Amino acid sequence: MPHKTILITGASSGIGAALARAYARADVTLLLWGRDVARLNDVAAACRAQGATVTTQLFDLRDVVGFARLLGAVPPLDIAIFNAGLGGSAPADVLAETPEAAQALAEVNFTAPVVGANVIAGAMAQRGAGHIVLVGSITESFPLPMAPTYSATKAGLKLFAEALGIRMARHGVKVSLVSPGFIDTPMSRQVIEPKPFLMTPDACAAIIVRKIAAGARTIVVPWQFAVIRGFSGLLPRPLLRWILSRL
Template identity: 35%
Template sequence: MAAGEITLSIASTSGAQRCVLITGATGAIGGALAKAYANQHTHLVLHGRQQEALLALADTCREQGAQVTTASVNLTDEAALAQWLHALCAEHLPDIVIANAGKNTHPQVSGSLEPWDDVQALLDINLKTPIAMAQHLVPAMQARGSGQLVFISSLAGWHGLPSTPTYSASKAGIKAYGEGLRGLLAPHGIGVTVIMPGYVTSPMCNAMPGPKPFEWPPERAAKVIKRAIDANRARISFPFPLNFGTWWLAVLPAGVSQWLIKRLGFDHIDHSGGG
């Protein structure tokens, strides 16, 4: 199979009541969301780069009654992404698109900037790819008169953290984009939901420096996210205690917020946890 080729795992979508596309499906939140949506009324389009994990997830979702299509196209390759989404729209335009694929990076030592190659790769997948997906999917959704886009931000989008400045910037950017897009697309019957999770147990979370208060298992996060999507919420942020605190960081004077961040230990670079 050529690199980036789409793997089709389903012959027909007849009888499926809705089509749900999830990128980053082999990640903790993506996998939990796939299982949460998997039932006999849903056709799942699962994207992931970890082939073995993707195929295992697809089998699990089929056991729950879902029809499943898998894909491993390089999302940061603009031509490959456009080709994949064009083919997808021609066959089964998704009703819900969850742009979940993402990554993190952080300074290697205190006071150093993040490696530039890492910065570019992070911005490509966290910010540029979800926007590019909207560019390709929205016209088809507008023509149909329905659809829902879901963007994964983070509580780090409320105020940038010294331990993960580029990640914070990407999550603030996709938050603002999703909020703006919601108003733009509402008259066309297209919903937009921005998700702002706190710490959710995953390899990426484990690699992040600093404390991780109120960490949730991915299954709990998926349940809350799905409920917000089903209700077409504009934005959902969790868990409450951490969200309340990080929201205040965006409201308070910047000098006060940065003092609090330092006192709470979120400016600390520590790689002992595997980062």
């Protein structure tokens, strides 16, 4: 297999850490980016033990300009996975999400990955090869009343991934969107509601790696959420809104 260079943002935790471990082997260079230095170093050490060449980078997606600058200096990438993200819901007993929380969600989950993917898309298009992967959420398909901003950022990312994919196809660059349901990570552990079809990060990462290798444009994990999404898409919108208002 030819040597591959793979960037993973949010590699210090959850799905990103599991993806790093899933990709780690001797013919792979991993660029692992995160905020928490101790957890990031632990993941890097595990990946090196599996034979991978690893560099780490601390970064903050709230500094979008700094993020773009860092991305402008990375070596040529085969795969860039924009996985880092922020969870966020507002319980029914508060009137609305705070403006600060909404801004953080918008920057971390939408602005930064969109800006970053554009930086990498330009570099990959110039080389005529590469694969950009954006991690969204199954919530992109549902107007969730407990998380209006979170679901909107992921819906925006979904449309962006599709549009960028169409634009990049003629340049030999693939774009995929991953839409997780419930994956057992620190983010989902903050959700107190039932979590159907909960999956481990390692099982989720194994599916994502296999589907990326197969060139899948959309990846829903676990698959049951693709069925739920398909079924809910058949419902009249007012009925869907009524059901969601009961959650």
